[in-house]
Amino acid sequence: MTEQTSPTPEPKLEIRIIPVTPLQQNTSLIWHRETMEGVFIDPGGEIDRLMAAADQFGVKIVAVWLTHGHLDHAGAATAVKERTGCPIIGPHKDDQWLLDEIEAQGAKYGIADGKNVQPDRYLEEGDTLTLGGETFGVTHCPGHTPGHVVIYHQPGQLAFVGDVLFRGSIGRTDFPRGNHQQLIDSIVQNLWPLGDGMRFVPGHGPMSTFGQERKDNPFVGDAVLG
Ligand SMILES: [Zn+2]
Ligand SMILES: [Zn+2]
Numbered sequence: 001m002t003e004q005t006s007p008t009p010e011p012k013l014e015i016r017i018i019p020v021t022p023l024q025q026n027t028s029l030i031w032h033r034e035t036m037e038g039v040f041i042d043p044g045g046e047i048d049r050l051m052a053a054a055d056q057f058g059v060k061i062v063a064v065w066l067t068h069g070h071l072d073h074a075g076a077a078t079a080v081k082e083r084t085g086c087p088i089i090g091p092h093k094d095d096q097w098l099l100d101e102i103e104a105q106g107a108k109y110g111i112a113d114g115k116n117v118q119p120d121r122y123l124e125e126g127d128t129l130t131l132g133g134e135t136f137g138v139t140h141c142p143g144h145t146p147g148h149v150v151i152y153h154q155p156g157q158l159a160f161v162g163d164v165l166f167r168g169s170i171g172r173t174d175f176p177r178g179n180h181q182q183l184i185d186s187i188v189q190n191l192w193p194l195g196d197g198m199r200f201v202p203g204h205g206p207m208s209t210f211g212q213e214r215k216d217n218p219f220v221g222d223a224v225l226g
Contacts, residue, residue, distance in 0.1 A: 013134060013156055017201060018053055021045040022110045025072040028160055028201055031059040032132025039063045039131055041151065041160045042073040042203065043080050045111050050076060051083060065129065066090040066119065067162030068148040069098025071105050073203060075114030087120035089129065092140050095147025096122075123149045139190040143183025144171030152194060159200040159210075165191065167208040170219045187220050 015030045021044045029050070031038030038059035043050050054061050061084045064077045068091045077088050099117040106114040123129075127138040129151065141150050144163045148171075152159035163171040165187055173180040191198075196211025214222050 012132070013153070014057070015158075015201075016053060016057070017207075018046075018050060020049065021072045021075065023072040023204065025203055026201055026205075029053055029057070029059065030131065031057065032134060035132040036060055037062045037132050039065050040077075040080055041065045041201075042067055042162060043076040044072040045075045045113060047076045047079040047083070047113070050080070061086050062131075063129075064088045065151055065160075066117070067150065067160060067164075067203070068145045069095030069102075069117070070145065070163065071098075071102040071109060071111055071114045073162060074099060074117050075102055075106070075111050077117045078115040079113075088117060089121045090119060090123040090138075090151070091145075091149050092124060092142075092147035093122040094142070095145050098145060098147075122147075123151075139194075141183075141186035141190050143173060143179050143181075143186045145175070146177050146179075148186075150191065152198065154194070157195070157197050157199055159191070159194065159198050161191070161200045161202055163203040165200065165213060165217075165220070166202045166204065167206050167213070168217055170217070171203075184220060184225070188225065 018027045020027050025044040027043050028041040063086050064080050066074050102114045102116045106112050123138045125140040129136040136151050136153050139150050141148050141164045150161045173183055198210045
């Protein structure tokens with residue numbers, strides 16, 4: 001339950017990774033050093049801990065960004081909006097059915113305080129997001145869920161990949177509407193072109209780089225895919 005301190009993505013941006021829920025989902029708190037405006041990416045739960053972290057660093061939360069609709073990623077999004085008045089942005093509209101199921105699914109996963117989510121804006125392939133003047137790219141990466149997106153900051157070489165890719169693994173595709181081949185295609189066609197040097201924060205577990213995964217990931221490494 002300790003906060004991980006990760007390398008600074010860019011001189012103007014600061015990030016803290018806060019694992020939440022029994023599933024230890026990596027919520028990212030990222031903020032702009034000059035404006036002190038920040039966003040939560042995938043606030044899955046433990047709203048009080050998340051807001052305490054924002055307060056601790058003096059960050060004003062201006063948005064929630066969601067990679068996909070699973071409850072461990074989106075469960076606290078509505079609560080953050082209620083407390084701060086900020087908009088919820090993402091994921092792609094094809095995950096709305098999951099956002100509508102968060103309360104119903106909560107009991108199964110021991111995340112009883114999750115709330116259903118209605119985003120203020122859906123994300124699509126090629127969209128951009130801004131934080132304090134810094135621009136982030138968006139790529140639609142279906143497979144783990146149909147509406148999964150990856151959000152990345154090219155200048156800082158940092159991507160937030162949710163449950164698409166992990167250190168040494170890839171996202172599960174045995175959930176409803178999961179698709180293994182689609183997931184592989186998303187990773188190879190949408191993520192690898194962002195460059196080997198791109199570091200990524202996965203939804204669970206430690207950070208890595210796309211280059212490292214191409215080298216030795218047993219599911220999507222170059223040697224495996226041929
Ligand atoms: Zn997921
Ligand atoms: Zn997850």
